[in-house]
Amino acid sequence: xxxxxxxxxxPATEPVPxxxxxxxxxxxxxxxxxxxxxxxxxxCRALVKAGASVQVVMTEAATEFxxxxxMQALSGRPVFxxxxxxxxxxxxxxxxxxxxxxxxxxxxxxxxxxxxxxxxLLHGRADExxxxxxxxxxxxxxxxxxxxxxxxxxxxxxxxQRNMAQLKADGTYVLDVGAGEQACGEVxxxxxxxPHELLAELQAFFTPKVLAGKRVCITAGPTYEAIDPVRGMxxxxxxxxxxxxxxxxxxxxxxxCLVAGPVALDTPRGVSRVDVRSAQDMLSAVNxxxxxxxxxxxxxxxxxxAPANAATQKLKKDGSGAVPTLSFVENxxxxxxxxxxxxxxxxxxxxxxxxAESHDLLAHAQAKRVRKGVPMLVGNIGPDTFGQDDNALVLxxxxxxxxxxxxxxxxxxxxxxxxxAPQLT
Ligand code: C5P
Numbered sequence: 001x002x003x004x005x006x007x008x009x010x011p012a013t014e015p016v017p018x019x020x021x022x023x024x025x026x027x028x029x030x031x032x033x034x035x036x037x038x039x040x041x042x043x044c045r046a047l048v049k050a051g052a053s054v055q056v057v058m059t060e061a062a063t064e065f066x067x068x069x070x071m072q073a074l075s076g077r078p079v080f081x082x083x084x085x086x087x088x089x090x091x092x093x094x095x096x097x098x099x100x101x102x103x104x105x106x107x108x109x110x111x112x113x114x115x116x117x118x119x120x121l122l123h124g125r126a127d128e129x130x131x132x133x134x135x136x137x138x139x140x141x142x143x144x145x146x147x148x149x150x151x152x153x154x155x156x157x158x159x160x161q162r163n164m165a166q167l168k169a170d171g172t173y174v175l176d177v178g179a180g181e182q183a184c185g186e187v188x189x190x191x192x193x194x195p196h197e198l199l200a201e202l203q204a205f206f207t208p209k210v211l212a213g214k215r216v217c218i219t220a221g222p223t224y225e226a227i228d229p230v231r232g233m234x235x236x237x238x239x240x241x242x243x244x245x246x247x248x249x250x251x252x253x254x255x256x257c258l259v260a261g262p263v264a265l266d267t268p269r270g271v272s273r274v275d276v277r278s279a280q281d282m283l284s285a286v287n288x289x290x291x292x293x294x295x296x297x298x299x300x301x302x303x304x305x306a307p308a309n310a311a312t313q314k315l316k317k318d319g320s321g322a323v324p325t326l327s328f329v330e331n332x333x334x335x336x337x338x339x340x341x342x343x344x345x346x347x348x349x350x351x352x353x354x355x356a357e358s359h360d361l362l363a364h365a366q367a368k369r370v371r372k373g374v375p376m377l378v379g380n381i382g383p384d385t386f387g388q389d390d391n392a393l394v395l396x397x398x399x400x401x402x403x404x405x406x407x408x409x410x411x412x413x414x415x416x417x418x419x420x421a422p423q424l425t
Pocket of ligand 1: 219279298299300301302303304331332333334335336352353354355356368
């Protein structure tokens with residue numbers, strides 16, 4: 001952020017660490033036999049693009065669906081398929097690939113994990129390299145993550161469900177399955193998650209859980225104030241910062257309720273979402289959602305005013321040149337009302353506001369923090385953030401203000417959490 005935005009006293013600038021928690025991780029990607037191997041190949045590519053190193057281990061059945069040549073090309077490393085493979089593994093030349101491969105891993109990810117492979121894992125069977133390696137991995141330091149992939153009948157079968165429950169009890173991290181049309185033509189649960197969903201799960205897995213056990217309510221996006229049934233007033237907020245915050249909080253272990261104005265954004269993974277339209281709707285939703293929360297983050301660009309009496313029928317142009325006269329009422333201030341609630345006043349609910357300004361950001365944001373009665377307020381320049389994927393923030397608390405460089409919104413969200421988390425008891 002250039003200091004010219006803070007003409008009176010430029011705050012100190014803090015670096016914003018990247019929110020890519022897969023960067024630098026070493027993943028052993030296990031593939032068992034199933035048509036979802038093609039998604040495993042895409043996942044491999046995505047992991048490499050995210051900066052992880054990937055060592056692929058395939059069962060014999062997996063090589064019927066995807067060649068080791070393809071997986072070597074995607075991972076940039078020779079693929080292991082046999083326990084009798086005598087090549088050096090994990091830097092060791094002792095002919096013990098099943099031991100060495102997992103020793104340098106941050107996680108073993110089996111995608112796809114077939115019904116048969118899950119049954120093998122459950123029983124601790126070790127008659128081929130992948131299951132042998134899973135059994136021989138250091139259980140306390142190398143997590144095992146499996147992405148099930150199978151036909152819906154196989155998925156629903158009591159044996160599979162029993163196996164899955166026991167795998168979880170044994171400490172395996174079992175991912176959800178997707179629902180929908182399957183390769184066999186049937187429709188139901190059991191599809192492996194899509195590569196981008198698997199990547200999101202793995203990003204979440206590696207995110208430090210600074211908000212474990214906390215409940216967070218976040219508002220995001222604009223509000224829409226109706227003039228008549230077809231027209232209304234809104235603003236240019238895209239909701240991207242609030243949605244990034246919701247994603248960051250959920251990945252950091254919080255239970256998140258996102259109260260969203262009208263935006264065209266997908267709900268972040270693991271977040272429950274309430275869609276609203278007007279400021280009044282948002283206030284009602286927040287009053288419900290913020291109960292028993294530990295943190296309230298007001299990121300929405302709430303309209304200051306709403307038309308006093310929205311017309312129930314479309315206002316018509318009559319050709320005379322006459323224009324309608326609109327009068328306005330002030331909207332409730334959601335943040336100020338939550339900040340003055342008993343939970344906030346008692347220190348059980350930590351409130352964070354946002355200020356989108358066009359000039360004199362520092363002075364306006366500092367004044368707004370006091371006016372809203374919140375311990376933390378995040379200032380940004382409105383025209384520089386609305387609709388953008390990146391932004392720069394200034395953090396206002398009782399202490400000296402802190403600014404950031406421009407960074408992507410998810411990284412900024414995690415940076416903000418690193419300042420919020422220490423304030424929670
Ligand atoms: O007053 P202003 O709109 O600049 O305040 C911004 C902060 O207050 C944001 O956190 C916004 O979400 C919140 N706010 C609110 N209800 C309003 C107006 C703003 O919660 N009616």
